[in-house]
Amino acid sequence: xxxxxxxxxxxxxxxxxxxxxxxxxxxxxxxxxxxxxxxxxxxxxxxxxxxxxxxxxxxxxxxxxxxxxxxxxxxxxxxxxxxxxxxxxxxxxxxxxxxxxxxxxxxxxxxxxxxxxxxxxxxxxxxxxxxxxxxxxxxxxxxxxxxxxxxxxxxxxxxxxxxxxxxxxxxxxxxxxxxxxxxxxxxxxxxxxxxxxxxxxxxxxxxxxxxxxxxxxxxxxxxxxxxxxxxxxxxxxxxxxxxxxxxxxxxxxxxxxxxxxxxxxxxxxxxxxxxxxxxxxxxxxxxxxxxxxxxxxxxxxxxxxxxxxxx
Amino acid sequence: xxxxxxxxxxxxxxxxxxxxxxxxxxxxxxxxxxxxxxxxxxxxxxxxxxxxxxxxxxxxxxxxxxxxxxxxxxxxxxxxxxxxxxxxxxxxxxxxxxxxxxxxxxxxxxxxxxxxxxxxxxxxxxxxxxxxxxxxxxxxxxxxxxxxxxxxxxxxxxxxxxxxxxxxxxxxxxxxxxxxxxxxxxxxxxxxxxxxxxxxxxxxxxxxxxxxxxxxxxxxxxxxxxxxxxxxxxxxxxxxxxxxxxxxxxxxxxxxxxxxxxxxxxxxxxxxxxxxxxxxxxxxxxxxxxxxxxxxxxxxxxxxxxxxxxxxxxxxxxxxxxxxxxxxxxxxxxxxxxxxxxxxxxxxxxxxxxxxxxxxxxxxxxxxxxxxxxxxxxxxxxxxxxxxxxxxxxxxxxxxxxxxxxxxxxxxxxxxxxxxxxxxxxxxxxxxxxxxxxxxxxxxxxxxxxxxxxxxxxxxxxxxxxxxxxxxxxxxxxxxxxxxxxxxxxxxxxxxxxx
Numbered sequence: 001x002x003x004x005x006x007x008x009x010x011x012x013x014x015x016x017x018x019x020x021x022x023x024x025x026x027x028x029x030x031x032x033x034x035x036x037x038x039x040x041x042x043x044x045x046x047x048x049x050x051x052x053x054x055x056x057x058x059x060x061x062x063x064x065x066x067x068x069x070x071x072x073x074x075x076x077x078x079x080x081x082x083x084x085x086x087x088x089x090x091x092x093x094x095x096x097x098x099x100x101x102x103x104x105x106x107x108x109x110x111x112x113x114x115x116x117x118x119x120x121x122x123x124x125x126x127x128x129x130x131x132x133x134x135x136x137x138x139x140x141x142x143x144x145x146x147x148x149x150x151x152x153x154x155x156x157x158x159x160x161x162x163x164x165x166x167x168x169x170x171x172x173x174x175x176x177x178x179x180x181x182x183x184x185x186x187x188x189x190x191x192x193x194x195x196x197x198x199x200x201x202x203x204x205x206x207x208x209x210x211x212x213x214x215x216x217x218x219x220x221x222x223x224x225x226x227x228x229x230x231x232x233x234x235x236x237x238x239x240x241x242x243x244x245x246x247x248x249x250x251x252x253x254x255x256x257x258x259x260x261x262x263x264x265x266x267x268x269x270x271x272x273x274x275x276x277x278x279x280x281x282x283x284x285x286x287x288x289x290x291x292x293x294x295x296x297x298x299x300x301x302x303x304x305x306x307x308x309x310x311x
Numbered sequence: 312x313x314x315x316x317x318x319x320x321x322x323x324x325x326x327x328x329x330x331x332x333x334x335x336x337x338x339x340x341x342x343x344x345x346x347x348x349x350x351x352x353x354x355x356x357x358x359x360x361x362x363x364x365x366x367x368x369x370x371x372x373x374x375x376x377x378x379x380x381x382x383x384x385x386x387x388x389x390x391x392x393x394x395x396x397x398x399x400x401x402x403x404x405x406x407x408x409x410x411x412x413x414x415x416x417x418x419x420x421x422x423x424x425x426x427x428x429x430x431x432x433x434x435x436x437x438x439x440x441x442x443x444x445x446x447x448x449x450x451x452x453x454x455x456x457x458x459x460x461x462x463x464x465x466x467x468x469x470x471x472x473x474x475x476x477x478x479x480x481x482x483x484x485x486x487x488x489x490x491x492x493x494x495x496x497x498x499x500x501x502x503x504x505x506x507x508x509x510x511x512x513x514x515x516x517x518x519x520x521x522x523x524x525x526x527x528x529x530x531x532x533x534x535x536x537x538x539x540x541x542x543x544x545x546x547x548x549x550x551x552x553x554x555x556x557x558x559x560x561x562x563x564x565x566x567x568x569x570x571x572x573x574x575x576x577x578x579x580x581x582x583x584x585x586x587x588x589x590x591x592x593x594x595x596x597x598x599x600x601x602x603x604x605x606x607x608x609x610x611x612x613x614x615x616x617x618x619x620x621x622x623x624x625x626x627x628x629x630x631x632x633x634x635x636x637x638x639x640x641x642x643x644x645x646x647x648x649x650x651x652x653x654x655x656x657x658x659x660x661x662x663x664x665x666x667x668x669x670x671x672x673x674x675x676x677x678x679x680x681x682x683x684x685x686x687x688x689x690x691x692x693x694x695x696x697x698x699x700x701x702x703x704x705x706x707x708x709x710x711x712x713x714x715x716x717x718x719x720x721x722x723x724x725x726x727x728x729x730x731x732x733x734x735x736x737x738x739x740x741x742x743x744x745x746x747x748x749x750x751x752x753x754x755x756x757x758x759x760x761x762x763x764x765x766x767x768x769x770x771x772x773x774x775x776x777x778x779x780x781x782x783x784x785x786x787x788x789x790x791x792x793x794x795x796x797x798x799x800x801x802x803x804x805x806x807x808x809x810x
Contacts, residue, residue, distance in 0.1 A: 100555040
């Protein structure tokens with residue numbers, strides 16, 4: 001496969017996934033702000049800004065993280081390169097440049113989303129519908145990929161982008177809530193609401209009950225989102241995919257590089273971790289290291305497969 | 312009762328017939344058209360528009376924000392040729408393309424046709440389309456014109472003329488395929504009632520053609536790629552479409568590099584050698600080291616790799632000399648010279664003002680002729696005799712006398728018409744036909760081609776930029792008995808359900 005094609009597929013997958021993840025995160029924050037009318041409302045939105053790495057850009061343009069300002073910045077502002085609208089724009093731009101590597105179903109699902117986006121509003125009471133629409137469109141796009149793509153390198157580079165982005169998203173979401181997951185902290189109704197919202201944002205509320213059949217507890221919640229292989233959005237499940245997909249690409253193409261070792265290491269680190277040690281050593285440190293490892297892995301993949309070197 | 316046709320109508324017959332009888336290939340369509348009320352046809356046109364808006368989305372997508380120029384109107388009434396008519400045309404097309412290819416091999420080789428005096432040397436060698444770098448280069452199989460589009464017009468039952476040859480990078484074949492796809496979806500019953508010769512295998516034939524012309528040293532299955540100028544090019548959709556249909560890479564200049572006179576593409580598995588490049592990029596942009604040095608679209612060193620025989624370019628650089636306006640009048644002569652055959656397809660009679668007797672004829676008949684610059688383009692310096700003033704004719708007479716070699720003249724042709732759904736109902740509209748001719752080890756054609764139709768009443772201009780549209784072109788393997796209704800498909804037993 002052409003490196004340019006692989007690059008576009010990888011980033012198409014990442015941006016489409018990022019749009020969906022952001023919508024999920026915003027749905028959770030919206031729910032929090034609706035149920036939790038009291039004091040710290042702006043705090044929920046600020047957490048989301050931090051989690052998506054959009055805080056510096058926001059702070060440069062806005063004094064206060066008011067609800068309206070944060071929502072506009074995250075949902076539709078083209079000045080934010082990670083807003084939902086920007087992610088959809090970038091996903092489609094990448095898709096368009098490699099139209100032949102996609103199936104018609106994938107292209108149409110993404111292109112229809114892009115066209116409809118311009119008629120959608122994400123303000124006031126429309127926000128909830130908007131976020132739900134984005135989530136459904138992302139599910140449709142992923143479904144089109146799973147159901148129609150030939151299992152070749154095109155499929156693998158899309159998957160690689162989607163899975164790396166998803167692993168990163170789960171780590172960032174958890175990290176943005178790490179203070180409420182402090183086991184020595186308060187465990188009141190507000191914390192409970194936050195944990196519920198966190199689980200909802202990765203479609204894992206029911207999964208928690210099925211696997212643990214217990215009240216929400218920070219330790220189990222962290223274990224579910226980091227270490228349980230059964231949950232498709234857990235960090236372990238995503239990194240297992242990243243590593244497996246890279247191995248498949250290497251097997252077909254006959255070349256290995258630093259990215260393969262980094263991916264295998266990252267996977268092993270999660271597979272061997274115990275939640276007790278993670279919590280004792282500190283959740284925030286563990287997640288920060290995970291996010292940094294994701295950055296290194298992304299760079300290594302770019303250098304080895306997606307760059308324009310003559311090798 | 313329809314009016315008497317003013318030009319040869321492909322459904323109703325010769326011009327001026329007062330009681331036109333439906334020509335046999337159109338029997339099914341005529342019956343179908345008369346059975347449909349205007350509201351049904353209107354509804355079908357709306358369905359076609361909806362369908363093409365969908366496809367149109369795809370066209371417009373590449374034009375940034377829905378450029379309406381990219382939506383070429385589609386007419387739902389097909390243009391029909393009988394198998395016998397097509398066979399005649401296809402023999403003529405194959406003959407013509409063979410001669411054009413031999414001409415290219417000759418003018419870039421031994422130049423026998425020039426030495427024999429059959430074409431003036433200056434007409435070829437001083438032509439801007441003559442590519443001096445190609446002198447002495449021998450492409451694999453001696454093939455220069457891998458893909459040609461030959462524009463044909465019809466004026467009567469048996470009168471077809473070649474209006475122009477396109478030997479560089481002819482486009483439009485994706486419309487031919489999409490139009491058929493649309494007809495099969497919109498009118499499955501009507502299509503099933505006709506014995507339609509299929510066209511869907513065009514991409515397969517193209518790929519076969521391209522593989523056949525791989526460099527002789529190529530081992531294994533040749534690696535074929537399509538070179539596109541990128542998504543800002545108006546034909547980008549077609550480039551994608553063909554790459555997709557053939558299952559080959561669509562590459563841009565930046566995806567390619569040349570090392571030791573070998574062409575490679577950058578892939579996730581490292582470099583991969585490219586054996587055949589179907590380039591949809593003009594000669595001058597191919598290689599900044601050989602042609603325009605400011606080209607950002609090409610590949611430095613590509614021409615050297617080509618000359619070394621390590622990669623095949625389709626079509627060959629310099630193939631444009633074969634479709635030049637100044638060369639066109641000599642194509643029948645090429646057929647006689649190279650093939651020792653009489654041309655099966657006629658040129659539009661063309662008078663060369665550089666020849667004394669023909670010049671005299673032109674000057675005496677200016678009010679009936681179209682006078683064109685032999686090496687001009689865009690209609691500049693053109694005289695349309697029937698619409699000209701005496702002063703304009705006098706001016707052209709003077710110009711022709713001063714620079715006779717610059718001018719050619721042709722009669723104005725009454726292009727055939729085909730019934731077309733106009734806003735006020737079914738009406739005759741003028742058409743042309745562009746069949747695509749593939750040349751590898753053998754010559755291949757898919758039956759039909761792209762029919763372009765001038766949608767404006769009386770207009771002879773079929774170009775999409777000037778109100779032209781397209782129609783599906785049907786070649787019928789058997790003449791229709793009568794139009795049938797929608798046929799019933801074979802039935803299947805019911806699927807199993809949960810017990």
